[in-house]
Amino acid sequence: MPTDRPCLLCANTRHRVVFREFEIDIFRCAGCGHVFSAFEGDPNYASYFGDGPIDPGETQFWWNDAHRAMYDAFCARYLAGKTGRLLDVGAGLGYFVQHASRVPGWEAHGSEMSKPAVDFAQKRLGLSTIRAGRLQDAGFAPGSFDAITLWDVVEHLADPAALLTHIRTLLRQNGFLFLHTPNVDVQLVKAKLKRALKGMRPGTHYLEAKDHLHLYSTKTLRRVLIKAGFARVRFVHLPPIQSVAGSRNPLLRFGKNGWSQTSALLDGLTLGAINLDNLFAHASLS
Numbered sequence: 001m002p003t004d005r006p007c008l009l010c011a012n013t014r015h016r017v018v019f020r021e022f023e024i025d026i027f028r029c030a031g032c033g034h035v036f037s038a039f040e041g042d043p044n045y046a047s048y049f050g051d052g053p054i055d056p057g058e059t060q061f062w063w064n065d066a067h068r069a070m071y072d073a074f075c076a077r078y079l080a081g082k083t084g085r086l087l088d089v090g091a092g093l094g095y096f097v098q099h100a101s102r103v104p105g106w107e108a109h110g111s112e113m114s115k116p117a118v119d120f121a122q123k124r125l126g127l128s129t130i131r132a133g134r135l136q137d138a139g140f141a142p143g144s145f146d147a148i149t150l151w152d153v154v155e156h157l158a159d160p161a162a163l164l165t166h167i168r169t170l171l172r173q174n175g176f177l178f179l180h181t182p183n184v185d186v187q188l189v190k191a192k193l194k195r196a197l198k199g200m201r202p203g204t205h206y207l208e209a210k211d212h213l214h215l216y217s218t219k220t221l222r223r224v225l226i227k228a229g230f231a232r233v234r235f236v237h238l239p240p241i242q243s244v245a246g247s248r249n250p251l252l253r254f255g256k257n258g259w260s261q262t263s264a265l266l267d268g269l270t271l272g273a274i275n276l277d278n279l280f281a282h283a284s285l286s
């Protein structure tokens with residue numbers, strides 16, 4: 001599936017295939033090294049949670065239990081002891097908004113494209129602060145948030161600049177944006193290893209070519225954020241999601257935590273030159 005789509009970061013139209021996920025090519029830009037999928041998905045990414053009602057029995061483990069350590073660490077590090085308003089963009093089922101709203105002194109809001117997900121948050125979690133539809137149409141007042149979060153959202157966006165630029169207008173002058181996204185430097189090696197060991201098997205997670213349209217490194221994510229008007233981009237480390245691809249296997253979880261802790265150590269020792277963790281980016285306006 002060739003594409004002449006210009007690179008998101010440098011507008012170069014030359015790129016080479018670095019992976020093929022079934023029929024979909026994953027490219028690396030010849031100009032700046034940015035990695036992206038040839039797949040052209042729904043630009044608003046509205047159908048992630050399907051069209052029908054969501055079963056809480058199937059969602060609780062992954063979206064709440066497995067994410068809890070990561071959410072708790074974020075709240076302890078960035079919200080505890082302060083007061084303010086937080087907005088979670090791509091709030092999904094609302095579990096993070098629920099977490100943040102329990103931190104004393106914080107008012108937590110959300111924005112989510114999927115109507116069934118917003119209905120779930122309202123009916124099951126009792127959250128009335130998540131607005132359905134595009135963030136740009138949600139009517140939040142400019143300069144009204146102290147913290148805006150994007151948990152596993154930016155990799156799904158065909159045009160992250162449009163959303164990030166709007167997010168910038170919603171932040172107060174001393175507010176910050178926080179993002180979590182996979183690290184392409186690690187994911188690409190893992191996908192190639194899986195292919196070498198097991199071949200291409202349907203149902204196996206490689207690079208999720210139909211969902212993850214842009215795959216970032218510290219270098220390219222920093223560049224996207226600076227391009228959208230953010231400053232002082234820093235990469236930090238939080239505990240990872242406590243599951244590997246939805247599995248409850250404690251050995252896999254142990255391995256994942258070990259990887260995350262070793263990556264944080266290596267990042268510190270190399271002064272940011274080698275970061276093999278998922279990307280946790282903190283960016284401010286000035």
Ligand SMILES: [Zn+2]
Pocket residue numbers: 007008009010011012029030031032033034
């Ligand atoms: Zn490029």
